[in-house]
Amino acid sequence: MYNDPPYFLLVAGLLISLVSGAAFEAVLKQSVQEWQQHRSTRSLATLQGTQLFVPFLGISLGICLFLSSGVEIFGFPTKLAYAISVPLTLFIGWLVWRQLGKILIQLEQGGSKALDLDSWD
Template identity: 55%
Template sequence: MYLQPPYVLLIAGLLSAIASGSAFSAVLQQSLEAWSKNRSTRVLAGLRGPKLKLPFFGVCTGVCVFLAAGVQIFGFSNRTAFSFATPMTFFIAWLVWSQLMKVLLRIERGGSRALDIDAP
């Protein structure tokens, strides 16, 4: 009934991550544009809520499914593939989220000039 190895799962995970990633990008861009117009800290504080976390969770889920399906292509079982992909996805997601929050905090404190590496 299902293809062995799970190519459909691989494609579904990739498409899910791409779709959620575009939603994540749109929410982030809209929020930063709204912040640049009025410089309100409430806008940046709102980015720490479900408005941004939901698409980020979708990206993480899609990446986890994609990684697990990729591992299954090499002949590993479903359980082994997901036990490999899940911690790796959580670790990478934690790194990306913490870095994003540091950047947003830096923007909140010093504006967009705080991110300019070449500025004195």
């Protein structure tokens, strides 16, 4: 028997991702500013701790919920929708987290000029 499409879960996943993204941005900006002001011996790569990972996990869970609900709206069964969205979200989340670590290391080594994309010709 076909259930109603999960429009509520689609919106909830989007809102979870947006709220977690705002928290992620705030924590990342605060951590980088503290590091920049103090230039402590603590490296920027260590900023990828629990304070930053929890909002990132919220973003990932919201995206997974949004993606699986979107797939369900197109008529796919719930199990198949989650079988598609969970591995996809885990893989993309891992790639983004890894890239964030590389960017933090690059920022630490070369300062903000290392990330200036406008100066590339």
